[in-house]
Every structure is written in structure tokens, then in C-alpha cells.
Amino acid sequence: MANPHGTPIWYELLTDDQNAAETFYAAVLGWTIAKPDMGPPGIDYRVASAADGPVGGIMKKPEGAPMPPAWLIYFGVNDVDAATARAKDLGAADHMPPMDIPEVGRMAFLADPQGCFFYVMRGFSPQDSRAFQAETGPVPGHCVWNELATPDQDGALAFYGDLLGFRQEGAFPMGDLGDYKFWHVGETRIGAxxxxxxxxxxxxxxxxxxxxIDAAKQRLDAAGGNTLFGPSEIPGGAFxxxxxxxQGAQFGLVGPRKA
Known part of the structure; x- marks a missing residue:
């Protein structure tokens, strides 16, 4: 994949129940979910696709994994081995060293110095990933925002700026809680x-x-999801x-209010 270094290129759900997760996300986001011919050897890996292409994978959380069910992000890098070595120099932990998945790509699983998990990856496909799409506002079924909550905001800004080339520009004040600081890869704002x-x-x-957003909330409730906050309006008019x-994996929904 030729996506710019630092671009989110894939999403992955680690869950305790793949079948239940498949049913839930198909109902809430309209995904088509299938088992591909290629994937990690010996692993039941399911690929979730929006109407115009794949978005992420669903796999069972490994026994003993040091985390609850969660969504993870794969960030595209120019060189997985170099990125992994640099991450470790910056204080990251290497939970899965660089490895190849046949016909998919080379990847490593890391935790930043504050313990937040993420992947770095270089896909073998010549086509760019479109799992993340935010150029024209919320795109149904695709990831449109990537948000990091951290106990050390300045440390995170320095780490991801060095490793992935994130550029911090602009912020939304949250009063006594501090600032919500926006991150860019090139000219694309990818999250905060x-x-x-x-x-x-x-x-x-x-x-x-x-x-x-209101129709999505109805689907979420009907499928057994749990609303933790919102719907709330955000700058730009979306909710x-x-x-x-x-199973407890947290995520967010973003979209307009049509009613």
C-alpha cells in the first residue's frame, strides 16, 4: 500500500465472541462480513466491508492477552522494521515483532510509552487502503476519526510526531480538562x-x-449496544x-441528524 507514512490503513476488533460481534456490527453499520481466503495462518479472521470496500477485521482475542475486547488501529509505515526499532528507541514496547502475513503485509504490534496499543504495517497490495475516509465528512461504514486518550498528552505528541510524522495543528478547549488537540498526516486531519x-x-x-445518527442509535440499541455518551453535536454540525x-469493546459513531 502506498498510503502516506502514518495513515490509518486498517482496523481490527479483538473480541471474546466473533459470531456475536459479526451479528452486531452487520446490524449497526451495515457491514458485509466474510472469511477471506488469505489471512493469518490458523486464525479465524473475518473481514468487515462497507459498500465500497473493506474496513477491518474481526478476530478472537488471544487467551491471556493483556487487554479487554477492543478496536485497534494499523498505521501504515514506509518500513515496518525501521519503525519498530525507532518506536523502541522512543520507549515503546514490542508485543509482536515484525512478521509477514502471506499475501497481506508485514506488521508489528506495539504499545506506546503510555501503554496504548497499536500496529504498524506495510501492506503488500499496490492499491491504497480506503478503510479510513474523512475527506468529505462521515462516510457510512468507514472509520472517520481516530482519537487517543492518554495520561501524557505532551509525551504522546512527541512520540507519534517522531514515529509516524503526525502534525499537531489546532485544538478545541475543554476547560479544566485541557485541550483536544488535532492530528494531521500531510493535509488530512486524522483525529486528535x-x-x-x-x-x-x-x-x-x-x-x-x-x-x-438517530437511526444508528436505534440500531445500536436494538442490537444490544451500550451508549456511553451522546448523541452530542460536534463542530461542523455532525453528531x-x-x-x-x-462484549465491551468501545467505539464511536459520527453522522448528521436528519430528523
Whole structure:
């Protein structure tokens, strides 16, 4: 994949129940979910696709994994081995060293110095990934925002700026909680970094686009999801919901209010 270094190129759900997750996300986001011919050897890996292409994978959380069910982000890099070595120099932990997945790509699984998990990857396909789409507003079924909550905002800005070339530009003040600082890769705003909220979680959270936030909320409720916050209006006129699937993996929804 030739996506610019630092671009989110894939999303992955680690879950305790793949079948339940497949049913849930198909209902809420309209994904088509299938088992591909290629993938990690010996692993039940399912690929979720929006109407115009694949977005991410669903796999069972490995036994003993040091994390609850969660969505993870793959960031595209020019060289996985070099990126992994640099991440370790910057204080990251290497939980899975660089490895090749036949016909898919080379990747490594890391945790930043604050313990937030993510992947770095270089895909073998000559085509660019379109899993992340935010150029024209919320795109139904695709990830449209990548948000990091961290106990060390300045440390995260320095780490991801060095490793992935993230450029911080612009911010939204949150009063006593600090600033919600926007991140760019090139000219594309990919998400933001924020201080961890009191009692809140640490880590990356992904937001998927929907065509109508209220209709999505109805689908979420009917499928057994849990609304944690919202719907709330955000700059630009869209609305967002922070939620969790029935297995506890947190994610977000973003879209207009049509009613």
C-alpha cells in the first residue's frame, strides 16, 4: 500500500465472541462480513466491508492477552522494521515483532510509552487502503476519526510526531480538562489526542461514519449496544455517540441528524 507514512490503513476488533460481534456490527453499520481466503495462518479472521470496500477485521482475542475486547488501529509505515526499532528507541514496547502475513503485509504490534496499543504495517497490495475516509465528512461504514486518550498528552505528541510524522495543528478547549488537540498526516486531519478523563480509559478509540445518527442509535440499541455518551453535536454540525458493543469493546459513531 502506498498510503502516506502514518495513515490509518486498517482496523481490527479483538473480541471474546466473533459470531456475536459479526451479528452486531452487520446490524449497526451495515457491514458485509466474510472469511477471506488469505489471512493469518490458523486464525479465524473475518473481514468487515462497507459498500465500497473493506474496513477491518474481526478476530478472537488471544487467551491471556493483556487487554479487554477492543478496536485497534494499523498505521501504515514506509518500513515496518525501521519503525519498530525507532518506536523502541522512543520507549515503546514490542508485543509482536515484525512478521509477514502471506499475501497481506508485514506488521508489528506495539504499545506506546503510555501503554496504548497499536500496529504498524506495510501492506503488500499496490492499491491504497480506503478503510479510513474523512475527506468529505462521515462516510457510512468507514472509520472517520481516530482519537487517543492518554495520561501524557505532551509525551504522546512527541512520540507519534517522531514515529509516524503526525502534525499537531489546532485544538478545541475543554476547560479544566485541557485541550483536544488535532492530528494531521500531510493535509488530512486524522483525529486528535486528549488527556485521559478522570476515571476514563486510556488508549485509541475509532469512530465510524453513519448516514443518520438517530437511526444508528436505534440500531445500536436494538442490537444490544451500550451508549456511553451522546448523541452530542460536534463542530461542523455532525453528531457523535460514544458506545460499546455487547462484549465491551468501545467505539464511536459520527453522522448528521436528519430528523
Amino acid at each position: 489526542v486528549m488527556p485521559r478523563m478522570p476515571g476514563g480509559r486510556t488508549g485509541w478509540q475509532v469512530f465510524f461514519g453513519v448516514d443518520d 457523535t455517540i460514544v458506545c460499546a458493543d455487547p
